[in-house]
Amino acid sequence: MKPSDRKAFAQLVSDVHAYYRQDVSEFTLNVWWEGCQEYDLELVTKAFTTHAKDPDRGSFCPRLSDIERILRGTTTDRAAVAWGAVMRAIGAVGAYQDVDFGDPAAHAAIHDLGGWPKVCRGDLRELGHLQHRFCESYRSYIARGVTTCPAVLMGDRSPDAEYERRGLPPPKPALIGQRPCAEVLMPAIPARAAQPLLERT
Secondary structure (H helix, E strand, C coil), X not given: CCHHHHHHHHHHHHHHHHHCCCCCCHHHHHHXXXXXCCCCHHHHHHHHHHHHHCCCCXXXXXXXXXXXXXXXXXXXXXXXXXXXXXXHHHHHXXXXXXXXXXXXXXXXHHHHCCCHHHHHCCCHHHHHHHHHHHHHHHHHHHHHCCCEEECCECCCCCCHHXXXXXXXXXXXXXXXXXXXHHXXXXXXXXXXXXXXXXXXC
């Protein structure tokens, strides 16, 4: 949402609370704004309607976590989608090329598993176990927030040194997500950073 949407958003949250016969404070409005600011107003409005129609939760006034669950899915859903992207990238990109999922949690989870080449070369008989470890790690990073992760997952033959020797710019990594991970985590840092790890301030 844009700053200009704040008034309409505040009215929306107030109307939702009125529907559930609850008052809304300025603090509550600020919490809702901070939590939903990254989404379009139309999507948030639809999420409130979806919550109200939910036969299990709809009789209770929504919390921010309820709307986040509707807009993003549960952490289990997101981990499953991320693992699907990893599996597609293994076949399409392979272990040699650098890869960027545009997802800090996926980068951190793959780093925990030993890095991109190791994940690509995992034993097929251990695939279920690898998926379990990835999803567990991914959900953990989503739950507590990603503070550090590799800017780019380096392939087995990342050509940085050779290109630097020749004075040529290195090739860009295969971008799986819509935005580079470095841009998602720290907009000021380029997609291929000089340091292997990024830290969010």
